[in-house]
Amino acid sequence: MKIRSQYLQATKSYADHTPEATASILDCSLGVNPYGPPEKALEAIRAFDLGRLGDYPHTHAAHDAIIRYWREFADLSRNNILLSDGSVSALYLINALFANPGAEVLGFMPSFTDMIVNVGMQGMRYTGVAPADADYRENVDAMLDAMNMDTALVYIDNPNNPTGQLLPKEDLLRVLERAKELGVYVLIDEAYGDFVDQSDSALCYQSRFDNLIVLRTFSKGFGLAGLRAGYLVTTPELTGYMNKSSNPYTMNELTREAVASAMSAAGYTSSHGADFARTKQALRENTGHALKLLVTDDRVPICTLKHRETVDLQALLYNEGILTVSGAEFDCMDESCVRLRVPAAGQTERLLQAVRKVDQPA
C-alpha cells in the first residue's frame, strides 16, 4: 500500500454524518444563512455574459470588491488576497504550507471539525486547548501557556463553531502579540464573521501583524453556500507561497461577479442579527429543565444546546422534526450536545415547540 497511512484511519466530518433533511424535517444543521443571498448577487448572475465562460477565470471583480469592502478597516492590495472555492479549500492550502511532518497546530476545543481532521491528514498534530468552563468558553490563558516557538500555526475559528461565541478583541490581541513574539502564524477563521460587525474582524489588525491570516467565506452571512466561494487575507509573501500549491484558477468567473455584487449590498449580512437574537432569547426562555443554551453571541445563527443527561440529543430533536449536528462530531463534546443553526423567523415557532418537548423535566 503506497497510500499515506493517515488516509487509512477513520475520520469524522459532520458533512458526512448528519442525517439527510427531508420535507417533514426543519433543517437546522448546516451553517448557512437561512435568509439566503442578497438580491444583488442574483442580479449579477442574471446579468453575467455567458460568453466569458470559455476562458479561464482571470478578471479581478472579486479581489477589487474585497479591497473596497474592507477599506475602512484594512489597507489591502490584490496580492494580500487569495480566492478559494469555499473557504475550506483555503484552510487546507494553509495547512499544506505548514505541514512539516509532526508539526503542531494549536487551537481551542471545540473547533471546526474538518480543520482538525485535515491537520491530521497532512501529517501534523492538533493540540486542543481545553475549554475554560462548562459553557466551552475559550481559555486564552491556557492557549498562551501552550504556545511556544515550535508551534507552527495557531487556529481560532471566530465566532466559534459550534458555540457561536465571539472571542473578545483584547483576547485576540493577546494571542496575536504573543504569537508574533514567538514567530508563530495565527489563522483566524471568520467563517461566521459576516454575522457580526466588520469592526469585530481580525482584519482590523492586518497592518500590525505579519503573522496573521484571516479566512472569510461567502457561504454563511452572504448566503451563497451553493456557489463555493471564500478568500484569505495575509501578507503577499504568504499568498505567494500558497499560490504555488493552489489551483491557479480558483473561484469561477461567474462567481467572482456574484460575490462582488453581494459585497456591495451594504449591511445585508448583519441585517438578520436581530432575528437570530430574538430566536436565541426565545430558546433560552423555552429551555432550562433538561436543556441549556450555552454562552453564544446572539447575532450569530449557530449555538450549542446541551442536555443535562447522557442522551443522544440529536436523535431526540430529530424525532421532533429538527435536524441538528451532533456534539459527538466535535472534539471534547459528546452526543448530549448539538450544534443548532437557528431558522428564519417564520420557522421559529416550529423549532421552539420541538425544543419545549425535549426540554420537559423527566
Added chain:
Amino acid sequence: MKIRSQYLQATKSYADHTPEATASILDCSLGVNPYGPPEKALEAIRAFDLGRLGDYPHTHAAHDAIIRYWREFADLSRNNILLSDGSVSALYLINALFANPGAEVLGFMPSFTDMIVNVGMQGMRYTGVAPADADYRENVDAMLDAMNMDTALVYIDNPNNPTGQLLPKEDLLRVLERAKELGVYVLIDEAYGDFVDQSDSALCYQSRFDNLIVLRTFSKGFGLAGLRAGYLVTTPELTGYMNKSSNPYTMNELTREAVASAMSAAGYTSSHGADFARTKQALRENTGHALKLLVTDDRVPICTLKHRETVDLQALLYNEGILTVSGAEFDCMDESCVRLRVPAAGQTERLLQAVRKVDQPA
C-alpha cells in the same frame, strides 16, 4: 521559518509566465476550446433556480450525467466519481494521497508542468522518462523499465500536453498491466481527452484495472474553463480516501447543472476536430524551413512547434501577434519550442501569416 522548505524554492507554472493577451494579439496560449461551450450548458445556467444557492451543493445531476455519458464504455456508480473545482484540484488531491516523503511519481517528459511542480511541493520526487525521439514521442519501453514496486504513482497526460500526441491503446494497456503486477496506481489525465473519441479513453478499462485513476475536465472540449469543473473516476475505495482530504462540497450547484447539460450535447466535443485537423495540416504546409510541427493527433487543438535554431520562439511569434506558451515552461523542452493551441477556423489565416513569417529561411 515554519513553512515547508519546498515552498521556498522557485517553481514554474505556465499560468504565471505567459504574457497577457491583448486585443491586438491572437491568444493561442491556454488550452481551451476556441469555440466555447455548447449552447445546452448555457441554457441550463439561464434556467437554474437561483434560490438553490443558499444551501451547500448536494444534488447529483453531475454524477448521474457522468454515469450516463460513459455507460457504453464503463459501468460507473456515484462512488466511483469525485467532482472537483477544475481537474487540477483533483490532481493535487491524488498527489496528497500518495505523498509519503520522497515517494516517486513516474511520468513521461514533457508533461503537464503543474503536475510535476505539485509532486515536488508535496515532498515527492518526479522521475521523468526521456522521450523516444526528436518529436518527443513517449517512450513506453523506458517507462516499463523504470517502473518498480517502489513507484507510488504513474502519471500520463493523454493526449499529451504540450504535444497533443495520443498514446496508442496497446501501449496504455502495457503500462496498466505492468503497473497492476507491481501494485502501482496509474493516473491517466485526460484533460484533452474530450477532443478525441470516448473509445480512446482509459475509462474503457475501468472494470479491468483497480489501479486506474482517470481525470477529466470540462475546461477543454466542453469549453467551460470559466466554470472550473472536473472529475476523477477510480475505485470506491480510493474516492473514499480522497474524500477525507477533499473540500466536502466540490463543484458548485449551478455548475453541476451546467456540466450535466453540456454532457447531453451529443458529439459537441468532437465536432470541431475536423477544423483543428485542417488547421494543423495547414501548419504543416506552411512550415518546413525554420519551423517544424511535431507529431500530434490532429483532432486535438494543442501542438508543439519547434524552431531549428536556438531562438526564443514564443517571443518571435508574439512579435507577429500570436500568443503561445514557451517550451521553456516544460521539462526537457527549451525556448526554441512553443505549445500552440489552434484558434477557431475564422482566425486560421491570421495564425498562418504569422507562422509563415517566422518560418522564413534565415
